[in-house]
């Protein structure tokens with residue numbers, strides 16, 4: 001799996017260990033796992049070589065998870081977006097996921113294993129300045145569905161997950177500002193940013209036997225954030241407060 005130095009990838013290594021998996025971790029540096037490789041996922045030859053070494057060492061590849069991703073802070077409107085920022089974002093998030101899928105699918109055909117790619121709620125919900133990221137993640141979902149369809153013939157399953165805000169290296173700087181955090185949380189029905197372990201749990205399920213008839217699906221892990229298009233936590237809290245007052249009035253007559 002990729003992106004195991006930090007955040008979601010690191011949490012997934014820990015969670016997979018709980019279920020007895022032996023994990024190969026790839027990251028630019030500082031990868032965690034039982035077998036680790038310093039690899040940039042945009043480097044096709046390096047990804048191919050790491051996957052070949054891991055398969056030789058471990059005997060089989062039973063599951064694949066592609067967590068490596070970037071959100072480059074080029075928060076600009078589309079016409080001002082540097083071409084390099086677009087290319088780098090698509091390169092890591094979409095092409096990097098493709099590189100990993102391409103290198104591992106022949107092994108998954110042998111093991112009849114599963115692959116899980118990491119998309120984002122950004123694929124559904126546009127955010128100002130996030131065009132490259134959103135496009136890369138929508139691409140990840142489309143890639144997942146293509147893999148699911150093609151490789152079902154060989155007993156391989158493919159799913160994606162779409163986390164909302166997780167507390168990781170990617171969001172740490174942004175979420176340390178109280179005002180920004182409060183604004184983010186006001187749009188999450190469950191009232192908090194998630195721990196990456198909560199998405200790692202879902203990915204572990206998708207990789208395991210419990211998901212044996214699930215393929216081509218994207219699972220959103222956003223604390224209900226997608227429900228907030230026409231409301232917010234304040235409005236919901238107001239409704240509950242009115243309900244409580246009504247109950248108290250009824251109890252007092």
Ligand SMILES: NC(=O)c1ccc[n+]([C@@H]2O[C@H](COP(=O)([O-])OP(=O)(O)OC[C@H]3O[C@@H](n4cnc5c(N)ncnc54)[C@H](O)[C@@H]3O)[C@@H](O)[C@H]2O)c1
Pocket residue numbers: 002003004005006007008009026027028029039040041042066067068069070071092096118119120121162163164165166167168169170171196
């Ligand atoms: N944090 C969030 O709120 C959030 C929300 C939705 C989706 N995601 C996605 O979750 C995944 C994990 O991100 P995270 O939040 O844990 O962030 P993170 O920054 O903590 O971890 C990302 C990891 O990917 C690695 N990586 C980046 N570019 C790489 C490359 N070219 N080659 C190899 N490794 C590379 C980094 O070194 C890092 O270890 C990403 O795909 C991200 O887009 C994150």
